[in-house]
Amino acid sequence: MNALALRSADGTALAAQVFEPSAKPWAAVLLAPAMGVPASYYTPFARWLSQQGVAVLSFDFRGMGASRFGRGLRGFGGDLDDWLQDQDAALQALAKHCPGLPLVVIGHSLGAQLAAALPSRERLAGLLGVALGSGYTGDLVPRFRPQARLFLYLVGPLAMALAGYFPGKRLGIIGDVPLGAMKQWQRWCRTPGYLLAAEQRHAHYKAARFPVVSLALADDEMLAANGQRMMFEAHGNPRHFETLQPAPGERIGHTGLFKARHRETHWPRLLHHLKELTT
Numbered sequence: 001m002n003a004l005a006l007r008s009a010d011g012t013a014l015a016a017q018v019f020e021p022s023a024k025p026w027a028a029v030l031l032a033p034a035m036g037v038p039a040s041y042y043t044p045f046a047r048w049l050s051q052q053g054v055a056v057l058s059f060d061f062r063g064m065g066a067s068r069f070g071r072g073l074r075g076f077g078g079d080l081d082d083w084l085q086d087q088d089a090a091l092q093a094l095a096k097h098c099p100g101l102p103l104v105v106i107g108h109s110l111g112a113q114l115a116a117a118l119p120s121r122e123r124l125a126g127l128l129g130v131a132l133g134s135g136y137t138g139d140l141v142p143r144f145r146p147q148a149r150l151f152l153y154l155v156g157p158l159a160m161a162l163a164g165y166f167p168g169k170r171l172g173i174i175g176d177v178p179l180g181a182m183k184q185w186q187r188w189c190r191t192p193g194y195l196l197a198a199e200q201r202h203a204h205y206k207a208a209r210f211p212v213v214s215l216a217l218a219d220d221e222m223l224a225a226n227g228q229r230m231m232f233e234a235h236g237n238p239r240h241f242e243t244l245q246p247a248p249g250e251r252i253g254h255t256g257l258f259k260a261r262h263r264e265t266h267w268p269r270l271l272h273h274l275k276e277l278t279t
Helices: 039-051 080-097 142-163 179-189 194-198 202-207 225-233 267-278
Strands: 002-007 013-019 027-032 054-059 103-108 124-130 212-217 238-244
Touching: 002 080, 013 039, 013 080, 027 039, 027 080, 027 267, 039 054, 039 267, 054 080, 080 103, 080 179, 103 267, 124 267, 142 179, 179 194, 194 202, 194 225, 212 225, 212 267, 225 238, 238 267
Parallel strands: 027 054, 027 103, 103 124, 124 212, 212 238
Antiparallel strands: 002 013, 013 054
């Protein structure tokens, strides 16, 4: 793993890491994180993927993980449109680092949702989305909806008003997130159609020609199947939708697929789809 310094389109510094295989790589992957999840969470998967001959770049959105650079989040600027530019900067850096290789985004939740709107999306050979779904309350698992509404309309706004950012670590919800990013995401979650309607991104999605593979998690505690299907089918080239089933007694959940305990069971499935997208 080698550290890589990036700058977004507006000059904001970002932290990234490149995982190089021992031999010449056959593909290059951008690991795009979920809301509130630091790049370090994906390190075991990134290392494993590099051992399969893939060059991998992981990064933190501004205000997240190593891209905080030790700063507090009170007064920290940036929203999801800025995060979109951050992800695009990471994609451009990967393309520069790995010229001639097919580029694929493996996006987790929000990281997958942003891919179709990337300014440099024409560079992509494909998107492998994990838990690519709608966060609109009506598209959530029914038993999770009351908790989500409490977060959207009471806990979240109150916590942000008091802290000046979203103090997710203290609340045990998602993680610490800059104020602008969380406010925008909450607006998406209150809007039927999620970001497609909230940001009028239907056209962006339909114009994205790269093939999309979407992996849903059968035991996802948040995202319901209808919302995941909707986001998958909104793309211009939806290729394959699959639901991963946990083994008896196994737990995957919304964020669990990238944990090392799934190295032998589910990670090879991701590699299989990556090979499909790059051949």
